[in-house]
Amino acid sequence: MGVPTRRSQDTATQSEEVGVVEADVDDEAVTPAGAWSHLVAGGVPLAFGVVMMLGSINLGLGSPTSPQPGLWPFALSVLLIALSIGLLVGRGRFGPCESFGSGTLTVIAGVGSIAAFTILLPLIGFEIPAIVLAAFWLKILGQESWRVVAMVPILCTAAFHLLFVEGLGVAIPHLFSF
Template sequence: MSEAALREELAEDRPPHAGPWSQLGAAVVAAVVGIAGVIGSLALGLGRLTQPGPGLWPFVVCVVVTVLSIILALVGRHGTDTEQFSRSSVQTAVAVLTLVVFASVLPLIGFEIPSLLLTFVWLRFLGKESWVSSVAISVGTVVAFYVLFVLLLQIPLPRLI
């Protein structure tokens, strides 16, 4: 099969191009999230480079997101790599929703159960993995995080025990 034929076949599987307004909309949404993150990280305190505060690295990441969003708004409208919202877009919305739920219950019940459920849902329902591998990988991931962050690094994560 020639390279051109392969590209054409792959292009048939993609949803239609969303257009320049979608690019602009995505840039605006990302910029709003970046600016909100900058404000939130400033509230946490930046500290100094020699003694960083809790908001320093979130501040740096959010500034980068904001700058890249502005660049996308200015030059990205000519791109053709955006896709119209389709049934498969729901997966992204579900992933974001599960992260919001994860973040909201984490301080209440610890990281073990929410991490286990989040990993399982992502593997089984979003990634279409088998039940056995979803359970095994989810349990293994939580155990590895527990050993690494709680036992070895002694990071004070919210925990059940």
């Protein structure tokens, strides 16, 4: 687990500027989303169920005593379709959905950076993408100080290199080894 002592020292010096952010988050109730969200919550499983049902029929159904490969997924997709229609009809009677806010952009950026890491990994090894990924998450997504950004990515990547490449001998693409 990373480098806890260094990080906590660092945190101690900055605790005032962060203040009681957590308390604010705690009090802030999750905003429920509008009616469209229940359409999505029911519609997407419905679409998945229909696709899987068609796929199952394609595989062949057979009979209960001599089933073909499609029978079991067919039964499940019929169940899923029925349940999803229930969700659509029930509109939010089955629990709330959360609205998407500005934070959603952060998530998209986060996923994009992970996808970039995955594309770069086989090309140039894990070290440089890992440092860039961590720096991006700390500075852009986490709004950490430059001091944290200067230390954590390099220390962590070095630790992972030692642990996975040198220690466990994992065959992950890497730049060098000792």
